[in-house]
Amino acid sequence: MKILHTADLHLGRQFFGLSLEADHAEILDQIVSATAANDVDLLVVAGDVFDRAAPPESAVKQFNAFLRRVVAETDAAIVMIAGNHDSSGRIAAMSILSDPDRALIRGGAEAVERPLLLKDAFGEVAISALPFSYEYAAREAFEDEGISSPEDVLRAQVAAARAEVPEGARWVVVAHAFVDGGAGSEGERPLTRVGGIETVAASVFDGVDYVALGHLHRPQQVGAAHIRYSGSPLAFGFDEAGAQKSMLLLELNGQGVAAIEAIPFTVTRGVRELRGTLGELIAGEGSNDFIRAVLTDQTPLIEPMKRLREVFPNACQIVLAREERASEVKALGGQVSAMSPIEMVGSFLETVRGNGLDEGETTVIAAALHAVKTKEGAQ
Structure with missing residues (x-):
C-alpha cells in the first residue's frame, strides 16, 4: 500500500503581507500529480488545512477544487484532520457527503475513534484520524476531568483508536501534535497556554506501524523512523530560508513500513x-x-x-x-554575570569584530586585571 503524507498547508496565509494564493496553487497541483503518478492508495493531510478558523473564501474554494481533483483524477482514499489553526466544525462538515469507504475526515475528538479500513495484498490497514483538540473539548468528549495537557488528550485519543483496530491489521495514525525531540520554527502557533507543556512523548504511539504527523513545519522523524512530520509545503518564516520542502511517500508491506521517500516540492518563489x-x-x-x-x-x-x-x-x-x-x-548584558571578566571581553570582541581574544590579547588583559586586583587589595 502506498501512502502520501502531507500536512500544514495553511491555505489563506500571507507571507509578510504578500498573498501566497498562487504559491499554494502550485503546491496543490504537485500533490495531485504525485498522487496520480505514484498510484497512491491513501492521501493524508495531517492538519492545519487552513491558516485560521475563518479562512478567506478564496482559500476555501481553492481547497474544494483540490479535493474534487483528487477524487476525479486519482483512486486514492483521503484521510484529513483538523489542526490547531483550523475550525474543527468546518473540517468536520466536509465529511458529511464524503464516501465513508474512501474518506475519513475528522474535526474534533470523539470517544469512539473508528478507523478507515483499506485492504492490500497483505490484508487490512486501519487508519486512525486523531484531530487536534484542546483539553476542555477532550474532557467533554472522553468524560475525563483529569485531561490537563496535550499529551493527556492524545493518549485518550490513541487508546480510543486502539480499541477499534481489527486483530492483525497494520495500523497508521494521523495526528497533529508537538512530539518530544521535534525541531520547531517561527511559523508555528503554540498548542497550549503560556506556561503549559505542549510536547507529547513518542511512546504515546507504541504499537503503531506509521505515525503521520502535522504541526511542525520542518520535515523530520522523531523518536523512531516510523514517526514522521512531512513538514509544511511552503516556508512561512525566514528561519526556514533555503529549506527543501517535501511530501512523504511511504510503502507498507506485510510487516509495516517498507520504504519512505521524500518527494520535493518546487516553488516559483x-x-x-x-x-x-x-x-x-x-x-x-x-x-x-x-x-x-x-x-x-x-x-x-x-x-x-x-x-x-x-x-x-x-x-x-x-x-x-x-x-x-x-x-x-x-x-x-544578560549573560555577563555568569562570565569571568576575560570571557566577557572575549565574547564582546567575538560579537563586534567576528573573532575573540588571541593569545597576546589574553595575556595583556590578564595582566591588567591582575594589576587592578593587586591595587584593590593594597587599599
Whole structure:
C-alpha cells in the first residue's frame, strides 16, 4: 500500500503581507500529480488545512477544487484532520457527503475513534484520524476531568483508536501534535497556554506501524523512523530560508513500513536572506523570491526598501547589520554575570569584530586585571 503524507498547508496565509494564493496553487497541483503518478492508495493531510478558523473564501474554494481533483483524477482514499489553526466544525462538515469507504475526515475528538479500513495484498490497514483538540473539548468528549495537557488528550485519543483496530491489521495514525525531540520554527502557533507543556512523548504511539504527523513545519522523524512530520509545503518564516520542502511517500508491506521517500516540492518563489551593502544587492541578479536583506551599510540610506524592490519585488524585510550587532551586544548584558571578566571581553570582541581574544590579547588583559586586583587589595 502506498501512502502520501502531507500536512500544514495553511491555505489563506500571507507571507509578510504578500498573498501566497498562487504559491499554494502550485503546491496543490504537485500533490495531485504525485498522487496520480505514484498510484497512491491513501492521501493524508495531517492538519492545519487552513491558516485560521475563518479562512478567506478564496482559500476555501481553492481547497474544494483540490479535493474534487483528487477524487476525479486519482483512486486514492483521503484521510484529513483538523489542526490547531483550523475550525474543527468546518473540517468536520466536509465529511458529511464524503464516501465513508474512501474518506475519513475528522474535526474534533470523539470517544469512539473508528478507523478507515483499506485492504492490500497483505490484508487490512486501519487508519486512525486523531484531530487536534484542546483539553476542555477532550474532557467533554472522553468524560475525563483529569485531561490537563496535550499529551493527556492524545493518549485518550490513541487508546480510543486502539480499541477499534481489527486483530492483525497494520495500523497508521494521523495526528497533529508537538512530539518530544521535534525541531520547531517561527511559523508555528503554540498548542497550549503560556506556561503549559505542549510536547507529547513518542511512546504515546507504541504499537503503531506509521505515525503521520502535522504541526511542525520542518520535515523530520522523531523518536523512531516510523514517526514522521512531512513538514509544511511552503516556508512561512525566514528561519526556514533555503529549506527543501517535501511530501512523504511511504510503502507498507506485510510487516509495516517498507520504504519512505521524500518527494520535493518546487516553488516559483523561494525564501532567502541576502547580506551586503544596498549597492551590492541591487547590482546583483534580481529574483521574485521573498527576501530578507541584512544591509551592512555604515551610513544612513534613503528609501532602501523602495530601491531594493526595484530588483527584488517581493522583498519583505530589511535589517541593518549595525543595529543587529548592537542588539546582540545589548543581549550580551544578560549573560555577563555568569562570565569571568576575560570571557566577557572575549565574547564582546567575538560579537563586534567576528573573532575573540588571541593569545597576546589574553595575556595583556590578564595582566591588567591582575594589576587592578593587586591595587584593590593594597587599599
